[in-house]
Amino acid sequence: MVTGKNNILLTFDDGPHPIWTPKILDLLKEYNTKAIFFVLGKRVLSNAHLIRRMIDEGHFIGNHSMNHWLLLFNTNKIFHAEIVSVHKMMLEQFGYTIRYFRPPWGIIHKKLKIRCETELDYEILLWNTDSLDYIWPFGRRLPVKKYNNENIILMHDGHAFSPVANKKHTLLMLENHLKSLHS
Ligand SMILES: [Zn+2]
Incomplete structure (x- = not known):
């Protein structure tokens, strides 16, 4: 697994976003930190330069489905249109061969999950620490907990349904976090 410094794995969902993702990539680069970006298929081609940048700068890219629908049903149509297509x-x-899947809202039909694991060789990666960066305003620091294992932190570089997103707060929390690790 791609655990970063201090057993902390930073993950960003719902992008790429043309404004916010580059700023997040800049910060990660400045602090020499790698992350996983769980991208939405519907945002990939229009932000191809950002996907290339993620790959070039050594980040991992995960599949977060095509449209961010609830994956409550196990049908061939859903499997192919929402997951295999991405x-x-x-x-x-x-x-780029994707290895990780994070279902929208962390919810997926049990049999669909098994298909991801067996047919696509995916590891389903959820999180154990929610940054709550979609609530404005909230804390100024990432709520890192003392787990024995790693902290998998959920953040967002975009919004699942709106192309407009304000991720200033995510940037602030990320910067405070990265600074604190390096101070
Ligand atoms: Zn999401």
Whole structure:
């Protein structure tokens, strides 16, 4: 697994976003930290330069589905349209093989989960620490807990349904967090 410094794994969902993702990438670069970006398929091609940048700068890219629907049903149509399509897009357009899947809201039909694991060789990666960065305003620091294992921190570089997103708060929390690790 791609655990970062101090057993902390930073994960960003619902992007890429043309304004916020580059700023997050800049900060991660400044502090030499890697993350996983769980991208939405519907945002991939219009932000292809950001996908390339993530790959070039050593980050991991995860599949967060095509449209961020609730994956409550196990049908072939849903499996292919929402999950396999994103996998193929990343492979065909960027030569990148996705290894991780994070279902929207962390919810997925049990059999669909098994199909992801067996047919796509995915690891389902949820989180154990919610930054609550979608609530404005909230804390100024990431709520890192003392787990024996790693902290998998949920943050967002976009909004699931709106192309407009204000992620200033995410940036502030991320910067405070990265500074504190390096001070
Ligand atoms: Zn999401």
